[in-house]
Amino acid sequence: MRKEDKGNIIAQLGEVLNEYAHFYLVDVTGLNAATTSAMRRKCFQSEIKMVVVKNTLLHKALEAAETDYTPLYDCLKGTTAVLFANTANAPAKLLKDFTKDGMPALKAAYAEEGFYVGADQLEALTAIKSKDEVIAEIVALLQSPAKNVLSALQSGGNTIHGVLKTLGERPE
Template identity: 75%
Template sequence: MKKEVKDTIIVELGEKIKAYPHFYLVDVTGLDAAATSALRRKCFKNEIKMTVVKNTLLHKAFEASEIDFEPLYGCLKGTTAVMFCNTANVPARLLKEYSKEGIPALKAAYAEEGLYVGADKLEELASLKSKNEVIAEIVALLQSPAKNVVSALQSGANTIHGVLKTLGERPE
C-alpha cells in the first residue's frame, strides 16, 4: 500500500472518530465471508458503521486525535473491526447476540466519553442507557406525581363536594 493511500485512510479514520461519539473495537478473526456479510447487514439495520481496519493505521489515527486513546493501543492485535455509532449501547447489544459463539469478540470501546478495555465489559456496555431512554425515564418520573394528584382529585370529587356542602350548611 502506498504512503498516500495510508495517509488518506488515517485521515478518514480520524474524521470518523470525531464524527461518531462512540466506537467499539471488535475482534473478527475467524469470521468467514458469509458471517461477515451477515454482521454488516445487522450493523446497517442498527445504524452502526462497521469498518475493518489495519491496526497500525488505526493506531496512527488514535495518536492524531485530540483524545488520549493510549489504553486502547494494547487491543490493536489480530483482525480488528471498528463499529462507529451514535448510541452507545447498540453495538454492545448486537455483540451480546453473538456472545455464545464468541465471534466477533469485544476488544475495547469508547462510549459515553469513557474507555472500556476487555471483553468482560460487554455486560456493562449493554446496560448503558441511551439518551432517549434516560429522557423517557425522567418524563415518566415527572408525570407520575401529577397523575396521582389528578386521579385523587377525580376519584374524590364527590367526597370533596359532599364535605364542602356539609361545611357550608353547618350553622356557625
Template identity: 75%
Template sequence: MKKELKDTIIAELGEKLKAYPHFYLVDLAGLNAEKTSELRRKCFKSEIKLLVVKNNLLHRALMAADVDFEPLYGCLKGSTAVMFTQTANTPAKLLKDYKKDGVPALKAAYAEESFFVGADKLEELASLKSKNELIADVVALLQSPAKNVVSALQSGANTIHGVLKTLGERPE
C-alpha cells in the same frame, strides 16, 4: 500500500472518530463470509458503521485525535474491526446476540467518554442507557406526582374533602 493512500485512510478514520462519539474495537477472526455479511447487514440496520482496519493505521488515527486514546493502544493486535455509532449501547446489544458463538469478540470500546477494555465489559456496555432512554426515565419520574394528583381529583368527585379523603386513604 503507498504513503498517500495510508495518509488518506488515516484522515478518513480521523474524520469518523470526530463524527461518531462512540466506537468499539472488535475481533472478527473466526467469522466466515456468510456470518460477516449477516453482521454487516445487522450493523447497517442499527446505524452502526463497521470498518475492518489495519492496526497501525488505526493507531496513527487515534494518536492524531483530540482525545487521548492510550488505553486502547494495547488492544490493537490481531485482526481489528471498528464499529462506529451514535448510540453507545447499540453495538454491545448486537454483540451480545453473537456471544454464544464467541465471535465477534469485543476487544475494547470508547463509549460515554469512558474506556472499556476487555471482553468482560460487554454486559456493562449493554446496560448503558442511551440519551433518549434517560430522558424517558426523567419524564416518567416527573409525570408520576402529577398523575397522582389528577387521579385524586377525579376520584374525589372534585371536592376538597374528597381529595383529602382519597389522599389520606392511599397507602404510603
C-alpha cells in the same frame, strides 16, 4: 499499499472518529463471510458503521486524534473491526446478540468518554443508558406525580358522589 493511500485512510479514519461519539474495537478473526455479512446488515439497521481496518493505520489515526486513546493501543492485535455509533449502548447490544454464538469478541470500547477494555466489559456497556432512554425516564418521573394527583381527584369525586348518593337514598 502506497504511502499516499495509507495517509488518506488515516485521514478518513480520523474524520470518522470525530463524527461518531463512541466506538468499539471488535475481534473478527474467526468470522466467515456469511456471519460478517449478517453483522454488517445488523449494524446498518442499528445505525452503526462497521469498518475493518489495519491495526497500524487505526493506531496512527488514534494517535493523531485530539483525545488520548493510549489505553486502547494494546488491543490492536489480530483482525480488528471498529463499530462507530452515536448511541453508546447500541453496539454493545448488537455484540451481545452475536456473542451468543461465541463470536465476535469485544476487545475494547470508548463510550461516554470512558475506556472499557476486555470482553468482560460487555455487560457494563449494555447497561449504559442512551440519551433518549434517560430523557424518557425523566419524562416518566415528571409525569408520575401529575398522574397520581389526577387519579386521586377523579377517584375522590366518585367516592364523594357515592357517599352522597347513599346518604340521600337512606330512609330517615
